Amino acid sequence: MEESMLNEQTPRQIVEELDRYIVGQKEAKRAVAIALRNRWRSRQLDVAMQDDVIPKNILMIGSTGVGKTEIARRLARLVKAPFIKVEATKFTEVGYVGRDVESIVRDLAETAVRMVRQERMEKVQERAAELAEERILDVFVPQPKKSQNPLGKLFGGSDDEEKESSEENKEPKYAAGREWVRKRLLKGELEKEVIEIEIEDSGKPMVGMFAGSSLESMGDNLQDMMANLMPKKQKKRKVSVAAARKLFQQEEAAKLVDMEEVKDAAIRAAEKSGIVFLDEIDKVAVKGQGSGPDVSREGVQRDILPIVEGSTVMTKYGPVKTDHILFIAAGAFHTAKPSDLIPELQGRFPIRVELKSLQKEDFQRILTEPQNALLKQYKALLATEGIALDFADDAIERLAQIACDVNAQTENIGARRLHTILEKLLEDLSFDAPEMEEKEVRVDAAYVDKKLKDIAVNRDLSQFIL
Structure with missing residues (x-):
């Protein structure tokens, strides 16, 4: 920033x-x-x-x-x-x-x-990741609780000596247990294990109480004041180790950031x-x-x-x-x-x-040139189903012409018209993609005309569909 x-x-x-x-x-x-x-x-x-x-x-x-x-x-x-x-x-x-x-x-x-x-949180991610790992280890290998016998003092303190020796016996086991779990975590063997964790409960914000009015800022201040007065609650959740790591890391990163400086x-x-x-x-x-x-x-x-x-x-x-x-x-x-x-x-x-209104040439460029152009987006989406989608040059030209014509005949909504046209063009393909045996689809001008010509020519239909 x-x-x-x-x-x-x-x-x-x-x-x-x-x-x-x-x-x-x-x-x-x-x-x-x-x-x-x-x-x-x-x-x-x-x-x-x-x-x-x-x-x-x-x-x-x-x-x-x-x-x-x-x-x-x-x-x-x-x-x-x-x-x-x-x-x-x-x-x-x-x-x-x-x-x-x-x-x-x-x-x-x-x-x-x-x-x-x-x-600021991104800058402390490394330290937050270390702290998150320690918290996961605490779930798998909790720190041994010190045993307390309330009657010990009545019998001359021999209980203290026994307690010290038992603590000494527990410590190596505790350290060895944590190290064993740490190695398994590093290998990724426990990522899908479900564990119960405690995280801060952010609570439900008072949405809508003051929104949309001049009292909005007063509502924000009141909410902050109440949050500072009330102690933060902890809530228990059952999640996988992978999800727990993300939650812990985010929580620890937030603690490491100085909000006054922010x-x-x-x-x-x-x-x-x-x-x-x-x-x-x-x-x-x-x-x-x-x-x-x-x-x-x-x-x-x-x-x-x-x-x-x-x-x-x-x-x-x-x-x-x-x-x-x-x-x-x-x-x-x-x-x-x-x-x-x-x-x-x-x-x-x-x-x-x-700003100039868009012409046919602009629509052609919008479909292909930008880094995340519309055609690239649709190709990538259908590729997840194993479909290799290809657009011929004459198809791109035809789509641009239809967008230009429909904008001229109805309401001019600029480049947003292309979204509507492409959705209609690829509607059947998007629906049938998971069951299709033919995995290569080439869209040419004939394909575009087959899907869109009647709608584009009929002004009444194009008003409602395109």
């Missing part, structure tokens, strides 16, 4: 990395790459100037399924930065029932804590590296002089404004300053325009990027 804050990738390298997963949309990729590089540049400045250089927030304009969310998500993964995606329509103006916009920052802090904690590092990461993707911003844009729901939508914009401008939000981990968080807003803007947003909010998103 700390390393991500000093990411030194050039804009060109960032775009090349995004190209591995996302087809086209060069302008949007360039915009986010520059924004990311500017973060690195600002950290090279004097401390006095750093505070004045704020990130240039981005507004992405484009219909659904063209890659807006994926660009932001991949960018966050690339730099290991705290990232959250929220929908502007989920929030309500302060005073109304619903989530208030400050929960965006609370969620970002939560994500940052989870990431930093995971990173909280401090997480807040710094959220403040300096956090990325918030604000989707469906066009849905809260108000056209003309509105009333009723329009008033509330404008209120949401005004509530978002101070967070985007820079303010301090209290979270259960401490105050988080939003001045240097990068906000990427996105929307289709079919009915509303960016100019329908309140002027103050428009000014906080100086970089505007329009």
Whole structure:
């Protein structure tokens, strides 16, 4: 996490990395790459100037399924930065029932804590594995209990001498027993053995009691306070040695991590590296002089404004300053325009990027080029059944054409249309795969037409099926 804050990738390298997963949309990729590089540049400045250089927030304009969310998500993964995606329509103006916009920052802090904690836990895995093994040994070979005779003192202390000699006799047996079990564990002979273990009972969280309201943060704080007051309960579970090792290792790693340090590092990461993707911003844009729901939508914009401008939000981990968080807003803007947003909010998103609608050539590339392209995914899934699936070039071209046509005739859902089409195309194959004798299947244009032509041509059918 700390390393991500000093990411030194050039804009060109960032775009090349995004190209591995996302087809086209060069302008949007360039915009986010520059924004990311500017973060690195600002950290090279004097401390006095750093505070004045704020990130240039981005507004992405484009219909659904063209890659807006994926660009932001991949960018966050690339730099290991705290990232959250929220929908502007989920929030309500302060005073109304619903989530208030400050929960965006609370969620970002939560994500940052989870990431930093995971990173710190990975660093202590070696030590945690050793401690986990000791706990497994304790289950197989429990430490001998010291025998106590309450009447011993009444008879002149001879019992103490007997006790000491019996303890001495037990110790070598105990050590030998542990060593014997340890060797079997190392050889993997006991992995499937079922044992009874005791682990911490995390308890059921109070989900829903405060969720979706302005009392949400109060609910979090109350839950934490109660958890600290009450002693941690232990619960017994019967699991295999392999499962016990994972549970023990996770528990021991958590104990080795200093949560106060994690909280401090997480807040710094959220403040300096956090990325918030604000989707469906066009849905809260108000056209003309509105009333009723329009008033509330404008209120949401005004509530978002101070967070985007820079303010301090209290979270259960401490105050988080939003001045240097990068906000990427996105929307289709079919009915509303960016100019329908309140002027103050428009000014906080100086970089505007329009994402292009996908064409036939884009669909062809989406099917084959990305690192985990759709066709590669389906081939890998069916390979688990022993099926060797192969797509001819004319089949890929035909699938791209159908996706393009159906998007044009019905609702344009971009690349998501390919998921629907491929599921329909391979439905019979996926169902029959376990019983098939013919293990090699080649999909060509004729196969595609046989499965999809009638549906693709019939507009009414394609509306419901594709």
